Amino acid sequence: MADVTLYHWEPNANSGKPMLALAEKGVAFDSHYIDMLKFDQHQPEYLAVNPQGTIPAMTHSGPWGERVLTESTAIMEYVDEAFDGPSLMPADPQDRWRVRWWMKFMDQWLGPSFSMIGWCTFVGPSLAHKSEEEREAMIARIPLPERRAAWRKAMFAEFSESELAESSRRIAKGVALLEEELGKREYVASNQYSLADINIFNSTYMLPVGNADLCSPELTPNIWRWLKTVYRRPAVQETWAMGSGRFTDRFNAIMGDFV
Structure with missing residues (x-):
């Protein structure tokens, strides 16, 4: 049995970062799927691992005992x-x-904008069938107050037009910066594939579909080249084969254009 256990959702965004890092390093791990849309991350079993109720989390056992690691970029x-x-x-x-620099830019500036749009267009609608009482009960189980506020906005479609407009502006700016940077070298931070590529890919892999007005072979040839290169990596295909939801279906649909 592997001495590494990873608690994760679908292999995209935050969950996908440590999944892909482990695959690139060739590290076997026990996979514990945490269904975010069922709020598994706020159940007692998972809170015993990570009391903050955020995903992913990883445990690593050895002579020192068991280490519990949280925060996706730090885990990578x-x-x-x-x-x-x-x-x-x-x-x-x-x-x-x-x-x-690029990991901080993604985690603190660009990533939250991708998340807001994703919560508004996917996460919130995925839970809209639940009654108001059910959704309130789910929110009440969230340990962190800032996460309760974010989930409330997603569940009850409370994102303002100005918030969504700012997220869209940041995404457009981030895509332009990434296109410029990838014109200087093969990968984001150097000519070597790195943690920066893993971090950014897990939030930008669907740009050609979700933001076709910003990303295409004509508009962003450098991003297009980079996406094709990353999509073809065996670790990427291995990692995404572990998915089971809509994100994986979309990944497989677009991969035919890239591989």
Whole structure:
């Protein structure tokens, strides 16, 4: 049995980051699927692992006992440093700085905008069939107040027009910056595939479908080239084969155009 256990949802966004890092390093792990739309992350069994009720989370057992790791980007860095396999950080100090710059940009600035649009167009509608009482009960189980507020907005379609417009503006700006950066080198942060590529790919893999007005072979040839390169990686295809929901269906549908 593997000494690594990963608690995750579908292999995209935050859950996909440690899943893909582990696959790239060749690390076997026990997979515990946490259905976010059923609020498995707020059930007592999972809260015993991560009391904050956020996903993903990873445990790593060894002579030291059991380590519990949370926060997807930090887990990726741990995976790269704790296990053998190809390095996911470049050797050059400036390239390493660039990896961390892009991961921070994605996590703190661009990623939340992707999330808001996704919550508005997918997560909220996926729970709309539940009664108001059921949704209120689900929200009440969320440990963190800021997550309760975010889930309430998604469940009851409370995102304002100005919030959605700002998210759309940030996505357009982020796509333009990424296109510019990928015109300078093969991958986002260096000419070596790195944690920056894993981080960004897991939130941008559907750009050609969800944001066709921003990303296409004509509009963003550098992003298009990069997406095709990442889609073809065996670890990416292996990771996405672990999915079971709508995200995986969409991934498989577009992969035929890229592979």
